[in-house]
Amino acid sequence: MKIxxxxxxxxxxxxxxxxFTVPILGKISFKRFLPAGLFITIVVRIVNxxxxxxxxxxxxxxxHPKVSGVIPFMWGPFLVGSIWILKWTYGKFFRYMILNLIVDLMLTYILVDYLTKFGIASLVRMKKIHLMYVFTVEALLLYGFQFLKEKVLVSSV
Structure with a gap:
């Protein structure tokens, strides 16, 4: 198959x-949300x-034969996307969860089909709804990490 x-x-x-979108984020936002992005990247690796x-x-x-296909996903859209989502929504939990739900729905119900079509990845023993549950838990962990990070930093200053 040519695809x-x-x-x-x-x-x-x-x-x-x-x-390529990182410069648009701004240095302050990037530095503020990078630790949470790295944290969730590690969580995604563990989940994978x-x-x-x-x-x-x-x-x-x-x-590369020793590098899983999930690595580009983790270090690209997941890490950078997490930083963007936090920049746009941090401090507004309901807005954060709605935006995450929209992004996760697109990943689950559109991107997974394309990854399968292109022979990159596919769901095996997991239904799409269960993948949504995984993404929701990861979203809560991301927000929780940023919340705790800012609470600890604010209280220590």
């Missing part, structure tokens, strides 16, 4: 393109480790 020929290129673009063991989903394509 699969370009899957490595798509993975690379998925990882690199979000980083569990998912691989339990065969919840599978990444077929890799950038």
């Amino acid at each position: 699969m020929k370009y899957s490595k290129v798509l993975l690379m673009m998925m990882m690199l393109l979000p980083w 480790f569990i998912a691989k063991k339990r065969k919840w989903w599978w990444w077929y394509e890799t950038l």
Whole structure:
């Protein structure tokens, strides 16, 4: 299939393109929300480790034989997207959850189908609704981390 020929290129673009938006974020926002973004990237890595063991989903394509296809997703749209979402919504929890729900719905019900079509990844033993639950827990962890970080920093100053 000709589409699969370009899957490595798509993975690379998925990882690199979000980083072109970082200068627009602003230095202050980037520094403020980067720790939470890195935290959630680590959480996603742990979840992916569990998912691989339990065969919840599978990444077929890799950038390198020893680098899972989830790595470009984690270090690209997930990390940068988390920082953007926090920049736009932090301090407004209801708005944060609504925006996350919209983004997660797009990831789950649109992007997963394209990843499958391009032979990059697919859900195996997990339904899309369960993936939404995973994304929701991750969203709560992200917001909670930022909340605690700011509470600790504010109280220590």
